[in-house]
Amino acid sequence: xxxxxxxxxxxxxxxxxxxxxxxxxxxxxxxxxxxxxxxxxxxxxxxxxxxxxxxxxxxxxxxxxxxxxxxxxxxxxxxxxxxxxxxxxxxxxxxxxxxxxxxxxxxxx
Numbered sequence: 001x002x003x004x005x006x007x008x009x010x011x012x013x014x015x016x017x018x019x020x021x022x023x024x025x026x027x028x029x030x031x032x033x034x035x036x037x038x039x040x041x042x043x044x045x046x047x048x049x050x051x052x053x054x055x056x057x058x059x060x061x062x063x064x065x066x067x068x069x070x071x072x073x074x075x076x077x078x079x080x081x082x083x084x085x086x087x088x089x090x091x092x093x094x095x096x097x098x099x100x101x102x103x104x105x106x107x108x109x
Contacts, residue, residue: 043049052059 047053054060
């Protein structure tokens with residue numbers, strides 16, 4: 001009996017299917033090992049392991065910043081101009097421009 005192309009394809013697909021199944025099993029085992037390693041107990045609270053207290057050098061910094069103190073109202077108020085500055089000063093009248101002088105002609109030698 002001759003081998004038909006359909007038989008060759010079925011065999012190749014079957015081998016591929018088995019390879020994928022074994023790869024999935026291996027990945028599952030690796031994931032289980034990984035989660036088991038993560039599930040261990042922690043070493044303890046920061047005070048028991050010798051971590052510095054907040055505010056000390058090497059301690060974690062706070063993400064919140066203390067609010068700045070407000071300035072007194074007198075310092076933030078806009079200054080109003082005095083009466084002398086508020087009055088508009090009269091502008092001097094524009095002076096007429098002097099007439100242009102005629103240029104001296106070049107002398108012929």
